[in-house]
Amino acid sequence: MGNTCCVAPATTDEAEPRRVDAPPRDHHAAKKPAATTTATRQRHVQEPMPKPRARARDKAKPNAYDWAPPRVLPARGGGAAASAVRVLEGVVPHHPRLRVTDKYQLGRELGRGEFGVTHLATDRATRERLACKSIPKRRLRTAVDVADVRREVAIMASLPDHPALVRLRAAYEDAEAVHLVMELCDGGELFDRIVARGRYTERAAAAAARTVAEVVRACHAHGVMHRDLKPENFLYAGKSEDAQLKAIDFGLSVFFRPGERFREIVGSPYYMAPEVLRRDYGPEVDIWSAGVILYILLCGVPPFWAETEQGVARAILRGAVDFDREPWPRISRAAKSLVRQMLDVDPRRRPTAQQVLDHPWLHHAARAPNVPLGDVVRARLKQFSLMNRFKKKAMRVIAEHLSVEEVEVIREMFALMDTDNNGKVTLQELKDGLTKVGSKLAEPEMELLMEAADVDGNGYLDYGEFVAVTIHLQRLSNDNHLRTAFLFFDKDGSGYIERTELADALADDSGHADDAVLDHILREVDTDKDGRISYEEFVAMMKSGTDWRKASRQYSRERFKTLSNSLIKDGSLTMAR
Incomplete structure (x- = not known):
C-alpha cells in the first residue's frame, strides 16, 4: 500500500499530501x-x-x-x-x-x-x-x-x-x-498462469503485453503515473482460461500533469527506468517498465541483471538489451522491434501507450506467431517467480516484525541527537549522540558514514537520512531481522532451511511445490552444496542484487536515494547519458 493522492512538485522528491474532494489546504x-x-x-x-x-x-x-x-x-x-x-x-x-x-x-x-x-x-x-x-x-x-x-x-x-x-x-x-x-482476483499471478499452461507461445505473450499497455494508456489518460508496473501487480480475475488480467496495486502511483517532472526514486529494481535513477522523470517510465515485462514474457529473464545493486543500476543506465540468448533467434522481428522501442534509454524516443497498442505486433496480437517459445522460457519464468516469492516471504516476515517500538526508538534517538531541536543532525551532534549510546565507531568512520548518508550534500542529516544511518548501524551490529525471517522458514529449529521446509513455504494453492524450481533455488542459494540452506547462505541471498525491496517503504526511499548518490559519485549517471 503506498502513495495516495497528490502531485509531486517539479523540484522536490515527493509531493505534499492533498485531499481530493476538499479545498486546497493552507501550506502551513x-x-x-x-x-x-x-x-x-x-x-x-x-x-x-x-x-x-x-x-x-x-x-x-x-x-x-x-x-x-x-x-x-x-x-x-x-x-x-x-x-x-x-x-x-x-x-x-x-x-x-x-x-x-x-x-x-x-x-x-x-x-x-x-x-x-x-x-x-x-x-x-x-x-x-x-x-x-x-x-x-x-x-x-x-x-x-x-x-x-x-x-x-x-x-x-x-x-x-x-x-x-x-x-x-x-x-x-x-x-x-x-x-x-x-x-476479487483469485486466478493467480501473470507468471503463474503462464507456467501452468502446457504450451506457451509468442501469441500468448502478446495478449498479456497488450493488457499491460492498456493499463498504462488508461492511467495516463486520467493523469496517473503508475511507477511500479511489474508482473506481481497483475492478477487474473478468475481461474477460467479466458479470465481477465487486471492491474491490482497502485501503491506507488501519483497524479501528474503534462510536462511535470518527478525526483523521488521509487519502484522495483528490475523494472526501474534509467531516468528514475537520475531523479528526473515523467510518465514515460511506465512504458519502460512495460517493456521490461514484455522482454521477460518473451524470454523468461530480466533484460538488466547483476549481482549487486550498483551493477543492476549500471546495466539499466547502459540499456544494452541482449537479443542473442535463446529463444530470441526464434522470436519475430516485430516483437523485437517493439521491445527495442519501449526500452530506449532516451524517454523522448519511447512510444506512448497508444503508440505501443498501435504497433503492428500488438495491434494484431491475435495473429502473432503461435509457435511455442519452448520449455526453457516457462522454466525460467517459474524460477524467476518462485525465487522472488521466497525473498518476498522473507521480506514480509521482516516487515511484520519491524515494531512500532523500533520506529519509536529511532525517533527518540533523533530527538536526543538533535540538541538544538531544528530537525537536523550535524556531524558533531552525530558524534556526540553515538558516543552517548555507546558506539565504538572511530571518528573517521563517523565522517565517512555522515558523508554516505547525507545524500543531498547539505552537511547535516534530516530525519529520513538519519533513519538510513540508524538501520545501517543496526545491521552492522546484528542481523536480528534476517534471523527472524530465517527462523520463519526453519520450522524445526535445526539451523538450516531444508528442502521440505522450502517446499512448504513455496507451495501453491494445492499444496504442491515444483521439484525443478526447488532444485534451482537450492543450486543458487546452497553454495556449499549440502542440500540445505544455512543462515549464512540465506543472508547472502537476501543481500544479493536480486531484490532491493526493504521492510519499510520509507527505508526503501532512503536506500534508493543513497544508491543514486553513489552512482553520481562514481560517474555512472554521467557516463550513461
Missing part, C-alpha cells in the same frame, strides 16, 4: 498532524464509488518533502493516537454509521503486503465474492505513510471503469484500521 496547515478526535465509527463509501472532481489535482499545491522529521503517529502499541488519525477524511465520500462487517462477511486470508492484510469478503445480501484489504493504523507510523494510503485510495477512486483495472468498490475506516473493498 498541511504540515499539521491529522485530526486528533477519536474516530470511533467507520466510514463507508457507497457503491458505485463516486469519482473525485476532475480538476482536483489542478489546484495549487504547496512545496513538499519539507517535513522533518516525519511524525510517528501512533503511540506505543497503538492506542488513542493511532485511532485518532482520520485517513479517509477528505479523500472519498463516506457514511458514518455502517461497519465493514455490516455489509461483508470476512473470510480466509488471501495475502499480506507492506501495510495490510487482504481477506475474502462476501456480500451478505448478494453473496458476491470480493477482496477486503485492511490496513491497521498502527502500521501507519508517519505522516508520509498516511499520505501514501490517501493517495492510493484517491487514485483508485479516480480511475475509469476498465476491464484491466481492479475496481475499488467501497472504503471503510474505524479506530483501528482502514478497509478497502475491491474486486
